[in-house]
Amino acid sequence: MYACLYAPTLSLENKQLLLECAQSFSPAIEEVDDSTIIFDIHGLGFLYNRIEDIPRAIEERLQDSGLSANVAIAPNPEVAVIAARHFIGSTMIPERSAQALAKLKVEALQLTPEISEAFELWGIRTFQDLASLPRDGIVARLGHKAEIFQQKARGAGDRRLILKRAEESFTDRVEFEESIHLLEPLLFVLGKSLGELCEKLRSLGLAAAEVDLRLDLGDRTVFKRTIKFPFPFDRSRTLLKLIHLDLLSHPPPAPITALTLSLIPTPLRRIQEGLLVPLSPEPEKLEVTLARIRALVGEKNLGSPELVNTHRSDAFRLTPLEIARQGKLKRVSPLREPQLAFRFFRPALEACVSIWMDRPARLSAAGIQGKIVSASGPWRSSGDWWRTDTWDRDEWDVVLQNGGLYRLCQNADRRWILEGTYD
Amino acid sequence: MGLFAQKRSRGDVFSEFRRLGDEDRLLNGKGERELLATGVDSLDQLVSGFPRGAISEIIGPESSGRTTLLYRLLAVATSNQEICACVDLGDSFDPRTASLAGVTLSQLLWIRCRNNLEHALKALDHLLHGGGFGIVVLDMGSKLMPGQKKLRLLPSSYWYRFRQPLEHTRTIVVVVAGESVARQCASLRLEMMPMIPTWVGAAPSVLLSGASIEAVSQRSFRNGRARFGAQAIQISPPEV
Numbered sequence: 001m002y003a004c005l006y007a008p009t010l011s012l013e014n015k016q017l018l019l020e021c022a023q024s025f026s027p028a029i030e031e032v033d034d035s036t037i038i039f040d041i042h043g044l045g046f047l048y049n050r051i052e053d054i055p056r057a058i059e060e061r062l063q064d065s066g067l068s069a070n071v072a073i074a075p076n077p078e079v080a081v082i083a084a085r086h087f088i089g090s091t092m093i094p095e096r097s098a099q100a101l102a103k104l105k106v107e108a109l110q111l112t113p114e115i116s117e118a119f120e121l122w123g124i125r126t127f128q129d130l131a132s133l134p135r136d137g138i139v140a141r142l143g144h145k146a147e148i149f150q151q152k153a154r155g156a157g158d159r160r161l162i163l164k165r166a167e168e169s170f171t172d173r174v175e176f177e178e179s180i181h182l183l184e185p186l187l188f189v190l191g192k193s194l195g196e197l198c199e200k201l202r203s204l205g206l207a208a209a210e211v212d213l214r215l216d217l218g219d220r221t222v223f224k225r226t227i228k229f230p231f232p233f234d235r236s237r238t239l240l241k242l243i244h245l246d247l248l249s250h251p252p253p254a255p256i257t258a259l260t261l262s263l264i265p266t267p268l269r270r271i272q273e274g275l276l277v278p279l280s281p282e283p284e285k286l287e288v289t290l291a292r293i294r295a296l297v298g299e300k301n302l303g304s305p306e307l308v309n310t311h312r313s314d315a316f317r318l319t320p321l322e323i324a325r326q327g328k329l330k331r332v333s334p335l336r337e338p339q340l341a342f343r344f345f346r347p348a349l350e351a352c353v354s355i356w357m358d359r360p361a362r363l364s365a366a367g368i369q370g371k372i373v374s375a376s377g378p379w380r381s382s383g384d385w386w387r388t389d390t391w392d393r394d395e396w397d398v399v400l401q402n403g404g405l406y407r408l409c410q411n412a413d414r415r416w417i418l419e420g421t422y423d
Numbered sequence: 424m425g426l427f428a429q430k431r432s433r434g435d436v437f438s439e440f441r442r443l444g445d446e447d448r449l450l451n452g453k454g455e456r457e458l459l460a461t462g463v464d465s466l467d468q469l470v471s472g473f474p475r476g477a478i479s480e481i482i483g484p485e486s487s488g489r490t491t492l493l494y495r496l497l498a499v500a501t502s503n504q505e506i507c508a509c510v511d512l513g514d515s516f517d518p519r520t521a522s523l524a525g526v527t528l529s530q531l532l533w534i535r536c537r538n539n540l541e542h543a544l545k546a547l548d549h550l551l552h553g554g555g556f557g558i559v560v561l562d563m564g565s566k567l568m569p570g571q572k573k574l575r576l577l578p579s580s581y582w583y584r585f586r587q588p589l590e591h592t593r594t595i596v597v598v599v600a601g602e603s604v605a606r607q608c609a610s611l612r613l614e615m616m617p618m619i620p621t622w623v624g625a626a627p628s629v630l631l632s633g634a635s636i637e638a639v640s641q642r643s644f645r646n647g648r649a650r651f652g653a654q655a656i657q658i659s660p661p662e663v
Contacts, residue, residue, distance in 0.1 A: 022432065033637040092506035273653065278504035279593055281555025289553030293534055293546045300533040305518035305528045316518045321532045323506060338463060339524040340634055340653040341490035357629065376622065376629045397631045405486040405634070420515070420632070422620075422655075423490035423563070 001044075001051070003058060005037045017065045024061060032162040036084065038077045039166060040161060050232065082108055097155025102128035104187075109149045112299055115142055127153040168204060170263040176179035179218045179255035186256060186369050191240050193261050198236040207232035208239060217254040222420055225250060230284035230322055232266045238284050239263075245291040249299075274374040279322050290321070312391055313409075314344055340422055342407070349418040351408060360408060362398055365418045368415045370400035377407035378410070379401070397422070412420035455611070458556075459595060461495055464650040470640050472609045475593040478586055482600050483615030485566050488636030491524075491653045492615070496556060496597065498525030505557025505650070508532040508550050512543040513565025523656045532556075540573055547596075551588045565600040573619050574579060582608035583632050602625075612641040631655045 003025070007018055015323050017396035022029050033237045041054055048054050055071050062069055072083035074093040075284040083091045086108050104127045106119055120142070122131050122265060130153040136354060138146045151157045172193040180186050190213075200206060209232045215223040233239055254303040281289070294302050303318030354362040360372050384390045399405050407423040458472030472478050473496060481489045499506050507530060509516055515534045522604055524526050536543040550559050578640065582605045589596060598605050603612060616637040622629040633654045640646055 072494075077504045187549045219547045266428075277465075279554055279555060280504075280506045281556045285553050288554065289549050290532075296545055296549075297534055297536055297542050300536065303533065304514070304531060305521075305533050307518055307522055307528070314517070314519075318533065338491050338636075338651065338653040339520065340655045341524060342517045342520040342656075343485075343513075344517055345492050345565075353550070362644045374620070374622065374629070375627075376631050399620055403484075403486060405618070405620050405631075420517070421485045422631075423486055423488065 001043050001073055001075060002038055002077045002080045003041045004072045004084035005069045006084035008035045010022035010035060014067060018069065019065055021065055023063050025058065026160055029164050031164050032081060036081060037094060038080055038161060044284060044313055052092060055092060061091055076157050077159050079155045079162060082113060085263055098131055101155055102126065106130055115146050115149065133291050147190045170200060170265055171260065172197055173258065173260045175258040177383055179257045187240065187244055189259065190243060190261065194236040194239050197263050200236055201263065202234050205268055206265040207234040207268045208263040209245060211239060212262040213243060214260040215252050215256045216258040218253045219256055223252040229287060232268060233283065233284060234268065234369060238288060238414045241288050242291050246338060247293045249295040283323065311381065342420055343423045344420040345418060351416040351418045360398060363398065363400065363408065368418065370402050372398045374399040445518050453589055457593065459499060462499055463495065463651045465651050467636060469645060469647050469649040470611060471487060473595050475595055475608035476589050476591065476606050478582065478596045478608050479611040480598045480605055480609040481613050481615065482603055484601065484617060486618055486635065487615035488618045488653060489564055489615050491636060493560060493597060494521050494524040494526055494601055497531065500557040501527035501530045504531050507558040507564060508556050509560040510534045510536060510546050512536045512540060512563045513538060515565045520656055547585060551585055554592060558597060559594060560597045560599065562599045564601060566601060573598065577604055579606060579608065614639045614641060
C-alpha cells in the first residue's frame with residue numbers, strides 16, 4: 001500500500017514540513033512534484049490495528065505540523081497520486097480501485113494532446129469509459145502510451161517508487177592527540193580515511209572529481225589544498241598517491257593537529273573502448289605520472305602548449321593535457337613536405353654583430369661566433385604598442401661560415417640578440 | 424679453442440644479421456617490429472620508419488634538420504590521434520613551428536626541464552613507466568646547454584633501464600642529441616648532416632625558402648643516405 005500527500009499551495013518551509021511528516025512514517029519516499037509526495041506504508045499494519053487508522057494518524061501528524069493536505073491510501077502509487085489530487089480530505093482506495101476512480105474525468109490522467117483529441121472524438125469522458133475499452137484495440141489505434149493511461153484508469157500498474165535519497169556527505173575529520181610532523185604518518189591516516197570514503201563512493205556508483213584537504217596546523221592556522229582531477233577516480237590508492245605528490249611539492253608549514261578530508265562526488269565514467277582506439281595513456285595512470293613530473297619540474301613547466309593569437313615571437317601558454325575521447329578529436333593529415341623547424345635559445349643570447357654595408361657581417365655570442373656568409377633581412381616586426389611590453393625589432397636569417405642557420409634580431413634599443421636556430 | 428670457436432661463430436652470425444637486418448631481432452628473439460613511417464618518401468625507403476617499442480636517435484649538429492624530422496614524426500603520430508610527450512632538456516621547443524609542421528599541440532605534453540639533466544631523465548622514466556604514449560621525445564639537442572659532457576658520461580645502464588618498460592609496447596622513444604648517447608641501446612640512429620639552406624630572390628634581397636636535409640642511417644635495417652627538402656615556414660600577415 002502507498003500513501004500520497006497532496007498540498008497544492010505550500011511555502012518552501014511548509015514543503016519541508018510535509019517531507020518530514022512523510023519521513024516520520026516511512027523512509028521510502030518519492031517527491032513526485034513540489035506539491036505531491038508518495039511513500040510506502042507496507043509494514044505499518046504492525047503499528048496500527050486497522051488499515052483505516054493509518055490515514056487518520058497521518059492527518060493527525062499533519063495537523064500537529066500545522067499543515068493541511070489531501071491524504072490518499074491506495075494499492076499502487078499511480079492510484080494514490082490520482083486520488084490525492086482529485087479527492088478532498090482523507091481517501092482510502094480498496095484493492096478494487098477501478099470502481100473508486102470510475103467517475104473521475106479522463107483529463108485527470110494528464111493525457112497527451114493527440115490521445116485527448118481521440119478520446120474526445122470517441123466520446124470517452126470518464127475513467128470508467130476508458131477502462132471498459134478493449135486493450136488490444138486501444139494499443140492498435142493509439143499505441144503504448146494510451147495503454148498506460150488505460151491501466152491507470154483501471155487502477156492497475158506496477159510502478160516502483162523513485163526514492164529520494166538523503167544528501168550524502170563524503171567528509172572525514174580526524175583530530176590527533178599529538179601533532180604530526182612527518183608526511184608518512186599523515187599519509188597513513190589519510191589512507192584509512194580515503195579507503196572508507198572511496199568505499200562509500202563506490203557503493204553509490206560515484207567517484208571523486210575533486211579532493212579538498214584541510215589541515216589544522218599547530219600555529220593555529222589552516223592549510224588548504226584542493227586537487228581537481230580531469231577524470232573521476234574511485235581508487236583510494238590512486239587518490240592517496242596524488243595527495244602524497246601534491247603534499248611533497250606543497251608541504252604544510254607547521255605540524256598538523258587535525259585533518260578534514262572531503263571528496264567531491266561525481267557519477268562514474270562510462271566509456272566503451274574499441275579495438276581500434278588510438279594509443280593513449282590510461283587516465284588514472286596519466287594523472288599520477290603528471291603529478292610525479294609536476295612535483296619534479298614544477299607546475300609551470302608542464303602542460304600542453306597553446307598558441308596565442310599574436311605575431312610576438314615565442315608567445316604561447318601552457319594548458320593542462322586533456323585526453324579527448326575517440327570521436328572528439330579532429331583528424332589532421334600531415335603536411336606533404338616537411339617544414340623547417342626552429343629551436344629557441346631561452347633566454348635569447350646577447351650578440352655582438354659587426355655591420356658591413358648595412359648588413360650583418362660577423363656574429364659573436366656565447367658559444368657561437370663566425371663570419372656571416374648569407375643574410376636575409378631585415379624583416380621588421382612590431383606590435384602591442386599599447387602595452388608596456390611592446391616589441392619592435394628587425395629580424396635577420398643568417399648563415400655562418402660553419403653552416404649554422406640562425407635568427408638574429410636587433411631591438412629598437414639597437415641591441416642585438418640571437419633568438420634561436422633553424423634546425 | 425672450443426669457446427673461441429663458439430664466440431667466433433656468434434660474431435659471424437651477428438655480422439650476418441647486421442648485414443641483412445635488425446640486430447634486435449637476434450638479440451631479443453623477436454619478430455618484425457612495428458614501424459611508424461615519417462611520410463618522407465626518401466627516408467621511408469631507407470629505414471621504413473621509426474621502430475615502436477624501441478629507442479631511436481636523431482643526432483647531428485645544430486642546423487642539420489634534426490628538429491625538422493622530429494616535428495614531422497610528431498605530426499604523423501598526433502594525426503593518428505596518439506598522445507606524445509616531449510622532455511625538453513634545453514627548453515628549446517617552438518610550439519609555433521611545430522604547429523605549422525602539423526603537430527596537434529593539444530595532444531602533446533611538453534616538459535620544460537630548463538637544463539636540469541636529472542629532472543629530464545626522471546621525467547622520461549616516469550613517462551615510460553606510466554605508458555600509453557605514442558612518442559616520447561628526449562630533446563638534448565641544444566648545443567648551448569650546460570653540462571654537455573655529462574651527456575657523454577651517462578652510463579649505459581640508464582638506457583637499458585629506459586628500454587625495459589618499452590618492450591611489448593607501441594611507444595617510440597626518440598632521443599635528439601648532438602652525438603649518440605644511447606649507443607647500443609638505440610635500435611635506429613639517424614645522423615643528420617649540416618643542412619643547405621635555399622634562398623629565393625636576387626642578392627641582397629633574398630628570402631629563406633627552405634633547406635636541403637641529408638640523413639645517414641645507422642643501426643637500421645638498411646644503412647645509407649636519404650635526402651629530402653624542408654620548406655621555410657612563411658607566417659601569413661595578420662588579417663585586417
